[in-house]
Amino acid sequence: DVFYRELPKVELHAHLNGSVSYPTIEKLISRKPHLNIEHGMTAIGKGQRRTLDECFQVFKVIHQLVDTEEDILMVATDVIKEFAADGVKYLELRSTPRDEKTTGLTKKSYIETVIKAIKQCKSEGVDIDVRFLVAIDRRNGTEVAMETVKLAEDFMLSSDGLVLGLDLSGDPTVGHGKDLLPALQKAKNCGLKLSLHLSEVPSQLDESDLLLNLPPDRIGHGTFLHPEVGGSQGLVDKVVKNNIPLELCLTSNVKGQTVARYSEHHFKYWYQMGHPSVICTDDKGVFSTDLSQEYQLAASTFDLSREAVWKLSHDAIDCIFAPDTVKQQLKQKWIDLKPQVF
Numbered sequence: 195d196v197f198y199r200e201l202p203k204v205e206l207h208a209h210l211n212g213s214v215s216y217p218t219i220e221k222l223i224s225r226k227p228h229l230n231i232e233h234g235m236t237a238i239g240k241g242q243r244r245t246l247d248e249c250f251q252v253f254k255v256i257h258q259l260v261d262t263e264e265d266i267l268m269v270a271t272d273v274i275k276e277f278a279a280d281g282v283k284y285l286e287l288r289s290t291p292r293d294e295k296t297t298g299l300t301k302k303s304y305i306e307t308v309i310k311a312i313k314q315c316k317s318e319g320v321d322i323d324v325r326f327l328v329a330i331d332r333r334n335g336t337e338v339a340m341e342t343v344k345l346a347e348d349f350m351l352s353s354d355g356l357v358l359g360l361d362l363s364g365d366p367t368v369g370h371g372k373d374l375l376p377a378l379q380k381a382k383n384c385g386l387k388l389s390l391h392l393s394e395v396p397s398q399l400d401e402s403d404l405l406l407n408l409p410p411d412r413i414g415h416g417t418f419l420h421p422e423v424g425g426s427q428g429l430v431d432k433v434v435k436n437n438i439p440l441e442l443c444l445t446s447n448v449k450g451q452t453v454a455r456y457s458e459h460h461f462k463y464w465y466q467m468g469h470p471s472v473i474c475t476d477d478k479g480v481f482s483t484d485l486s487q488e489y490q491l492a493a494s495t496f497d498l499s500r501e502a503v504w505k506l507s508h509d510a511i512d513c514i515f516a517p518d519t520v521k522q523q524l525k526q527k528w529i530d531l532k533p534q535v536f
C-alpha cells in the first residue's frame with residue numbers, strides 16, 4: 195500500500211547484519227563462492243518460522259559473508275539506501291563491531307567503516323538522517339563489553355554526533371545482565387544513550403529488574419515484561435515511571451516464535467496504555483520485511499486508522515537519541531510531507 199511507503203518513518207531498531215537484503219546477499223555470495231552459502235540460509239521467508247536459537251544461527255552465516263571493510267561498506271551503504279527508499283527519514287543503525295584476524299578487520303575499523311558509509315550516503319544526498327549505536331553482544335561477557343563501551347565513547351566524541359549510544363543484544367539465553375551492568379553504567383555516565391534488549395524471552399525477570407534500575411533510554415522488545423505473559427506489575431511500573439520507550443518488532447517476534455500470533459503481540463498492551471511504542475523492523479533481511487510492511491501489519495492487526503498510524507510514526511520522533519534540534523527538524527519534515535501522504 196503506497197500510503198505506508200510514503201508515510202515518513204523513523205527506524206530505531208535495526209541490526210546491520212540482520213538488515214541485509216536479498217540483492218546484497220547475492221553480491222556477497224558472489225564475492226565468496228567457496229563458502230557455499232545459499233540465500234535460504236540467510237533469510238526466513240513468508241509464512242516460515244524458526245526458533246530464536248535458529249535465528250541466531252542465521253546471523254553466524256551472514257557474519258561469514260561480511261568479514262572485510264569492503265563488505266561492511268557495501269552492506270551499510272545498501273541498507274541505508276534501502277531504508278531511505280522505504281520512506282525512512284531517520285535511522286538508528288546498530289551493529290556489533292568484530293575483529294576478523296584473517297582479513298585484518300578490527301572493532302575500530304569496523305565502526306569507522308560504518309561511519310564512512312553513513313557519510314558517503316549523506317554526501318550523495320540520500321534523504322535520510324542516519325546515526326549509529328555500537329552493539330554489545332551479551333555472549334561475549336564483561337571484558338568485551340567494557341572494551342566496546344570505551345570504543346563507543348571515543349567515537350561519540352569524534353564522530354560529529356553520528357555515534358549516539360549503545361545497544362545490548364545477542365542471544366538472550368546466554369549470559370546474565372549483572373555481568374554487563376558495570377559497563378552499561380559506565381556508558382551511561384559518559385553520556386552514551388542505552389537501548390537494551392529486555393525480557394525478549396521469559397525467565398529474564400531478575401535481569402530486567404536489575405537493568406531497569408539504570409534506567410535504559412529505550413527497551414528492545416520487552417516481550418515478557420507485563421504480568422499477562424509472566425512478567426510483573428513491578429517491571430511495568432518501572433518502565434512507565436521512567437517513561438522508557440519500547441522498540442517493537444512484530445514480524446521478528448512472530449517469526450522467531452516468542453509471540454504466538456500477531457494479534458497477541460505486546461504492541462497492544464503498551465499502545466493501549468498510551469506508552470511510547472515505536473514500530474521497528476529488527477532484521478529486515480533475515481525476516482524478509484521492511485518498515486512500511488511493519489506499519490501496515492500493525493494497522494491491520496490492531497485496527498488503526500490512518501490518522502493513528504500517522505501519529506504513531508510522528509510520536510517515534512520523540513524517542514530518537516539525537517538532540518532536540520534534530521527532533522524539531524524531523525517534526526517540520528512530517529508537517530511538510532503530510533499533505534502529500536493524505
Ligand code: 5GP
Nearest residue numbers: 209210211212253289290331363364365391
Ligand atoms: P550485527 O550486530 O552483526 O550487525 O547484527 C546481527 C547481530 O544482532 C546478531 O548477531 C545479534 O547479536 C543481534 N541481533 C539481531 N537480531 C536480534 C534479535 O532479535 N534479538 C537479539 N537479542 N539480538 C539480535
